[in-house]
Amino acid sequence: MNEYAKSKINRVKRGHNRATYDVEKINSILDAGFLCYVGYIYEGNPITIPMAYANKNDKVYIHGSTANRMLLSILESKKTSITITHLDGLVLARSGLHHSVNYRSATLFGSLKKIENDIEKTKILGSIVNQMMPNQWDSLRPMYQKELDRTLVLEFTIEKASAKIRDVGVIDEPEDYKLPIWAGVVPIKQVAEFPISDKGIPSKMDIPKHILDYYDQNK
Amino acid sequence: MNEYAKSKINRVKRGHNRATYDVEKINSILDAGFLCYVGYIYEGNPITIPMAYANKNDKVYIHGSTANRMLLSILESKKTSITITHLDGLVLARSGLHHSVNYRSATLFGSLKKIENDIEKTKILGSIVNQMMPNQWDSLRPMYQKELDRTLVLEFTIEKASAKIRDVGVIDEPEDYKLPIWAGVVPIKQVAEFPISDKGIPSKMDIPKHILDYYDQNK
Structure with missing residues (x-):
């Protein structure tokens, strides 16, 4: 099993029984979405920005305007992380404490690089569009050079990562199972x-x- | 119209035509969800954690174990922000550049306080459960004191906030409308x-x- 090395930054502390560092499982979480949450620090405060992405192997690609304050900031500071979460169900227990959700969530740490080559940039932008809507890019009007020139494409190489997955039913206190209270899971999907x-x-x-x-x- | 004051931290720079500071609109984004993204800084890196929440007026409540590293960290440092996003549609344009999504996203800045009073804590935990599943709390086994004792409840008072909302159709370059390329919106819902x-x-x-x-x- 191929795993990301555990270190201080990516080791899951709470609910470690639901944690995984498995590369294949983490990639499957990335494959299943196209919207990620990118963290950056602005004037000492952490801010989270939802963005489109594409992933391939150990890379995640994000893009924006060449004037995008947040992308320029994380490119310079190298301080960022990416979170991708899928909500799969509401876990309704017999006590409040055991209420939970079923979900798949990955948090990625790594290094950022600006993509300069126009052919590579175009290919990546195509993969971002196709991650949202498969096979869409080839149906579109080709990009103009001026559009490419004002688009910033960043490549994030995953160096450390962890995921948490909860995909089981209700787990109640042993003595609560006999209570006349309904419990169960309401599956959620997009x-x-x-x-x-x-x-x-x-x-x-x-x-x-x-x-x-x-x-x-x-x- | 009641608005959050604009300042450096919450003023939207990119796509400011989609920005709003309207308290009622921002509250309606919070009312529509129960899962938020909380930012914190761990060893200089911004990390985003998905968490359940409840909101009421200018307050957002989150909770976790009293041993939760992230909650204790943001309570001490006061450095955090909360993001809530709803994805409403895929906007498929005739060019790659004008691909977008319809969404409602709010970012909140404010101050944190630990709730100490047990009656208030219990009421807030009930509101977090009910925000996920309306009318659920009263059907449950009451909380034990020991459960309450190991639960940390934080009250976040919204001081500054902004939201971005995109809820329109495709916006293409004027000359692209005549191209033989399909364009439209695929509505998305949970x-x-x-x-x-x-x-x-x-x-x-x-x-x-x-x-x-x-x-x-x-x-």
């Missing part, structure tokens, strides 16, 4: 509703197959 | 699946009305 076509020309264009496929797989 | 009853005694207990109501309203 779904897509039917795509709403934009007005514009041509106005009667069919919804492409890859978008209908996404809807079918996520409805 | 839903509940049918509750799964825990094994235990009594085993044939009906699912309570307030949980079926939640399912009906979120399926």
Whole structure:
């Protein structure tokens, strides 16, 4: 089993029985999303910013405007982390203390690099779009050079990581199971509703197959 | 209109046309969720932790074990912020640059206080459970004193805040509307699946009305 080394920064202290450092499990959490939470420090305060991402192997890519205060700040300071969380269920126990949620959450620590090469930048931006909507990039108008020039693409190499996964039912105090109180799990998931076509020309264009496929797989 | 004062820390720099400081709009983002992202600084690095919360007026309540490293750290340092985000849709434009998401995201800055009074603590813990599942707390076994004693409840008073809301369709370059490329929005929402009853005694207990109501309203 391939694992991230445990060190002070990524070792899970609370609920360590739910912790994992397994590279494959952590990658599967990243594969399952496209929205991450990036931490940065602004004037001594930690701030969390939701951003789109793409991941491949031990890399996570994020992007923004070349004037983006937060991206420029973390590129310079090297102080950041990335968190990706999926909520899977509400765990309703017989006591308040044992209420919980089922979830998969990964926290990543690593180093940042600016991508300078235009071909590489374009490919990464395509992968960010495709992580949100598979097979979307090739259907689009190609990027203009001026668009590429004002886009900052950062490559984050995962050096340390940990994840917490809870995917079991209710765990109550032994003596509480006999109480006349309902307990159980309400599964939660994120779904897509039917795509709403934009007005514009041509106005009667069919919804492409890859978008209908996404809807079918996520409805 | 009641607004949070703009200052250096909460003024939105990127996409300021989507920014709001309106107290009522920000409260409505908080009301719509129960999972927040709390930022803290650990050995110079910003880390983001997902946590349950409850909100009321200008307060946000979070909780954890009295041994929780992160809660104790932010209580002492006073350096934290809270982010709450709802994803509402994928915005699929005709060019990569104009891909976006519809979302509601609030970032809160403020001061933290530990709640010491047991009656107040219990009431707040009830509100955290009820924010996840309305009307749940009164159906549970009351908390033991020893459970309360090992639970840390923090009150965060919102002093500064901002939100970004995107809730419109595709915005493309004027010349791109004529391209033979589909564009539109795929609405995204979080839903509940049918509750799964825990094994235990009594085993044939009906699912309570307030949980079926939640399912009906979120399926």
